[in-house]
Amino acid sequence: MKDSKNDKVSRRDFIRTYTLVTAASGTVLSLNGCNNRITAQRTQGRKGIFSKDCTILFQGDSITDAGRNRGRENNANDSAALGKGYVYIIAAQLLADRSSDGLNIYNRGNSGNKVFQLADRWDKDCFSLKPDVLSILIGVNDIWHTLNGKYDGTVEKYENDYRALLERTKQKLPKIKLVICEPFVLRCGAVNEKWFPEFDRYRASAKKISQEFNTLFVPFQFMFDKACKETSPAYWAADGVHPTMAGASLMAQTWLKTVTNTV
Amino acid sequence: MKDSKNDKVSRRDFIRTYTLVTAASGTVLSLNGCNNRITAQRTQGRKGIFSKDCTILFQGDSITDAGRNRGRENNANDSAALGKGYVYIIAAQLLADRSSDGLNIYNRGNSGNKVFQLADRWDKDCFSLKPDVLSILIGVNDIWHTLNGKYDGTVEKYENDYRALLERTKQKLPKIKLVICEPFVLRCGAVNEKWFPEFDRYRASAKKISQEFNTLFVPFQFMFDKACKETSPAYWAADGVHPTMAGASLMAQTWLKTVTNTV
Numbered sequence: 001m002k003d004s005k006n007d008k009v010s011r012r013d014f015i016r017t018y019t020l021v022t023a024a025s026g027t028v029l030s031l032n033g034c035n036n037r038i039t040a041q042r043t044q045g046r047k048g049i050f051s052k053d054c055t056i057l058f059q060g061d062s063i064t065d066a067g068r069n070r071g072r073e074n075n076a077n078d079s080a081a082l083g084k085g086y087v088y089i090i091a092a093q094l095l096a097d098r099s100s101d102g103l104n105i106y107n108r109g110n111s112g113n114k115v116f117q118l119a120d121r122w123d124k125d126c127f128s129l130k131p132d133v134l135s136i137l138i139g140v141n142d143i144w145h146t147l148n149g150k151y152d153g154t155v156e157k158y159e160n161d162y163r164a165l166l167e168r169t170k171q172k173l174p175k176i177k178l179v180i181c182e183p184f185v186l187r188c189g190a191v192n193e194k195w196f197p198e199f200d201r202y203r204a205s206a207k208k209i210s211q212e213f214n215t216l217f218v219p220f221q222f223m224f225d226k227a228c229k230e231t232s233p234a235y236w237a238a239d240g241v242h243p244t245m246a247g248a249s250l251m252a253q254t255w256l257k258t259v260t261n262t263v
Numbered sequence: 264m265k266d267s268k269n270d271k272v273s274r275r276d277f278i279r280t281y282t283l284v285t286a287a288s289g290t291v292l293s294l295n296g297c298n299n300r301i302t303a304q305r306t307q308g309r310k311g312i313f314s315k316d317c318t319i320l321f322q323g324d325s326i327t328d329a330g331r332n333r334g335r336e337n338n339a340n341d342s343a344a345l346g347k348g349y350v351y352i353i354a355a356q357l358l359a360d361r362s363s364d365g366l367n368i369y370n371r372g373n374s375g376n377k378v379f380q381l382a383d384r385w386d387k388d389c390f391s392l393k394p395d396v397l398s399i400l401i402g403v404n405d406i407w408h409t410l411n412g413k414y415d416g417t418v419e420k421y422e423n424d425y426r427a428l429l430e431r432t433k434q435k436l437p438k439i440k441l442v443i444c445e446p447f448v449l450r451c452g453a454v455n456e457k458w459f460p461e462f463d464r465y466r467a468s469a470k471k472i473s474q475e476f477n478t479l480f481v482p483f484q485f486m487f488d489k490a491c492k493e494t495s496p497a498y499w500a501a502d503g504v505h506p507t508m509a510g511a512s513l514m515a516q517t518w519l520k521t522v523t524n525t526v
């Protein structure tokens with residue numbers, strides 16, 4: 001992948017996040033642009049952003065959905081309802097590592113979704129659950145469905161829709177803790193040169209939104225670019241979009257490293 | 264759980280395994296009863312018991328099966344074919360952490376199986392795959408089906424059948440690396456006082472077999488007993504036998520800690 005300016009920004013933030021999350025001392029660190037989130041993490045100790053009995057909601061498209069059983073979606077911590085992707089692996093580890101914390105984990109990713117479709121179902125699939133922590137991975141369909149003529153999207157529409165969704169969310173749930181996951185693609189399968197440099201702009205928008213709302217940011221594109229230096233892109237996502245089991249595991253590890261300090 | 268003599272033995276071995284696997288120095292350690300396996304692990308460095316392009320086979324009963332798709336069982340590293348239990352979580356992490364190693368991972372656990380039923384299908388479900396590493400978790404049905412009148416089992420039969428199976432395996436595949444998983448139950452659901460102390464004898468037999476064949480041993484009972492001090496048994500295995508998502512994750516972590524040095 002091209003080492004664009006955005007890539008470099010992501011990489012710096014990635015290393016910064018890792019260093020701070022895994023640092024051993026109790027000092028509250030201060031760095032430009034991420035003071036609040038680091039302070040919040042560190043003063044809450046081992047639990048990180050998770051409070052006792054809190055509700056954690058994963059939202060997104062097919063990568064998050066991962067074959068989840070919708071008939072069981074109202075059950076927290078239900079193996080079938082969590083699908084078989086990165087959400088399942090994260091949930092299994094959180095429930096094992098924090099067994100006394102009473103976590104309630106839900107997956108409401110829907111295959112094919114773009115940002116505006118999250119907004120359409122936000123009352124049912126977000127507010128009704130009253131999440132304390134909300135992790136969102138969205139964006140690949142906003143460009144993919146535009147490239148294949150199914151949708152008339154632009155980066156500006158993506159960014160504005162995303163901003164409006166989070167403003168609405170913060171208004172309704174002021175104390176919510178947000179985790180924005182970077183959209184990613186791998187150069188194989190359905191992903192060809194036509195995606196670039198446009199896709200990098202979608203990624204930059206997700207990053208910008210994360211900074212505006214002062215959220216945690218999970219750098220999936222940087223992670224996969226690094227992984228592809230060792231193994232072919234198709235090993236991690238055969239069609240360039242949907243992660244394999246190995247790709248899902250890598251995503252889970254990076255999410256956990258970014259959001260908690262237990263891995 | 265009662266802290267029996269067997270529990271104490273398991274705990275010592277558990278701590279010993281952890282200490283050695285995670286030790287930082289390059290020295291080959293020597294301890295009674297486990298010289299060979301420690302030497303083998305340490306001299307192979309990061310890969311532990313896994314050689315390049317090796318085949319790893321998981322065998323057992325429903326706990327290993329975990330809803331695997333039998334129609335895809337001949338595909339290595341196939342998410343559906345690996346089920347949704349501890350095997351899936353282990354496989355996902357191994358494939359992510361060792362992406363350059365060309366691992367081939369299979370699950371051939373069958374619900375309801377006892378040791379003699381593994382033997383019945385060993386040509387098809389073990390030898391045909393020529394595994395380099397074989398992990399077995401078997402035993403709970405040998406006692407459960409006896410308690411409920413479906414089988415006429417004894418500890419002696421279990422131990423003799425297990426020994427014969429491993430002798431046959433070592434004869435056919437002399438270089439195979441074996442991992443014996445300790446059978447476990449949690450005191451809830453279907454598991455009541457009638458299971459004890461008989462079940463402890465089954466566990467002791469599995470341990471004895473592991474020592475006779477100088478295999479790695481994964482101390483699942485000790486692990487769950489420890490976990491139950493923090494959270495109720497049903498949190499880890501609602502019916503006392505089949506792990507929840509949290510239980511499966513805990514098993515995967517312990518398996519990986521015992522067998523590799525990457526966690």
